[in-house]
Amino acid sequence: MxxxxxxxxxxxxxxxxxxxxxxxxxxxxxxxxxxxxxxxxxxxxxxxxxxxxxxxxxxxxxxxxxxxxxxxxxxxxxxxxxxxxxxxxxxxxxxxxxxxxxxxxxxxxxxxxxxxxxxxxxxxxxxxxxxxxxxxxxxxxxxxxQQDTQLEIGRRGEELSLEYEINRTGKQPLWQSIESNLAGFDILSCTSSTDTTPLRIEVKATTSTSSFTFYLTRNEWSVAEKSYQYCFHLWMLSDKPELYIIDKSVVAYHIPCNQGGGAWENVKITFDMETLNINKRND
Incomplete structure (x- = not known):
């Protein structure tokens, strides 16, 4: 038809x-x-x-x-x-x-x-x-x-990050993950209200309040490594959502190494609350 x-x-x-x-x-x-x-x-x-x-x-x-x-x-x-x-x-x-x-x-x-x-x-x-x-x-x-609850949770985190970036920079960021999930990041913003250097942001969200577990793909990490400015927005969703902004250098400690003929594709990373609070940026 x-x-x-x-x-x-x-x-x-x-x-x-x-x-x-x-x-x-x-x-x-x-x-x-x-x-x-x-x-x-x-x-x-x-x-x-x-x-x-x-x-x-x-x-x-x-x-x-x-x-x-x-x-x-x-x-x-x-x-x-x-x-x-x-x-x-x-x-x-x-x-x-x-x-x-x-x-x-x-x-x-x-x-x-x-x-x-x-x-x-x-x-x-x-x-x-x-x-x-x-x-x-x-x-x-x-x-x-038929229903993807994790996608719904992730979208909520992205919406919060878009709002956060607008308030932080006064500029409208690009919602990249809607257009392509192959880009290696979710939101394209800028470094500050006076610095238009591109800032790539990978957004993760959870409904847990005791620790933060997320999955990172090899493509996401490859883009993070190559990007001059790249950070992670980790949202703990509750009645009052809490944002933890984490530098890629912190995540780097948890990235596996390829050995022999093996190559990693996805990695599961868990941060406890102490780690999150210690490494949280105050943007």
């Missing part, structure tokens, strides 16, 4: 029409030579194959519960997001398995008509909460998870 903005918008209008005007499929095809610049037979085909309408034995058309999700959208953009969600869940196109890589990393591999759908749905540039949640849901699905 083709991802086409024109067809999906036409289907939206058709679903609203059916909700207000009971009609048979034969009547619809006869009455409309064109429906919103799309052939009525194509509108019917797409709506039925996506389970947005039901056609009974007498050819009467009714809107299904999934179709109602689209009709209930506040506007055409929100309805389009629902349609994209349904299509991805139903068709599982090959490009959807790249979504977990991040927005920009995956979008470049989307077919042009799919890219246009995402642009029309305003899912390409925005960092609004509902947009971030939309991408995270499908990132979890593409990894084979």
């Amino acid at each position: 083709t991802f086409s903005v024109g067809i999906l918008y036409s289907v939206q209008e058709f679903l609203k029409f059916v909700k207000e005007t009971p009609i048979k499929t034969t009547e619809f095809v006869l009455v409309f030579q064109k429906f919103k610049a799309t052939s009525p037979s194509l509108v019917l085909e797409v709506a039925e194959s996506c389970n947005w309408i039901n056609i009974d034995l007498d050819s009467n058309v009714s809107v299904t519960s999934k179709g109602n999700e689209i009709v209930c959208g506040k506007n055409m953009r929100d309805a389009l997001r629902v349609q994209l969600k349904h299509l991805i869940e139903m068709l599982k196109p090959s490009w959807s398995y790249l979504i977990h890589r991040g927005r920009k990393e995956s979008l470049q591999y989307f077919p042009p008509d799919v890219q246009q759908c995402f642009k029309e749905a305003e899912l390409v540039d925005s960092y609004e909460d509902d947009v971030v949640k939309w991408w995270d849901i499908f990132a979890s699905v593409s990894r084979g998870k």
Whole structure:
């Protein structure tokens, strides 16, 4: 099935029409030579194959519960997001398995008509909460998870770090992890309000209050080593979240060494509260 903005918008209008005007499929095809610049037979085909309408034995058309999700959208953009969600869940196109890589990393591999759908749905540039949640849901699905609690915890830490950096520097940082999880850091900020030297920040978050355990990838550490300014934001999430800013030099003591033909890929690091408090920076 083709991802086409024109067809999906036409289907939206058709679903609203059916909700207000009971009609048979034969009547619809006869009455409309064109429906919103799309052939009525194509509108019917797409709506039925996506389970947005039901056609009974007498050819009467009714809107299904999934179709109602689209009709209930506040506007055409929100309805389009629902349609994209349904299509991805139903068709599982090959490009959807790249979504977990991040927005920009995956979008470049989307077919042009799919890219246009995402642009029309305003899912390409925005960092609004509902947009971030939309991408995270499908990132979890593409990894084979229906719900990714750790991702939700991590995103909360990143949101807090973005707010912290805005207050610290007076400048808007880049939320890098939304665009790509291959960059080796989560947020690109600057050293201070007067020094625009890039500062790369890796954000980790936990709900524990007794110690801090996190995992670091070889790629994240490789970027940290090569970066002039790189630090870790460790968030302990509670009613009053606590931030520990840790230099990469502190983390370096916990990085394993490659030996022989072996190469490490991930390392688990645990800091107790004493270590965190001793090494905490006061930025």
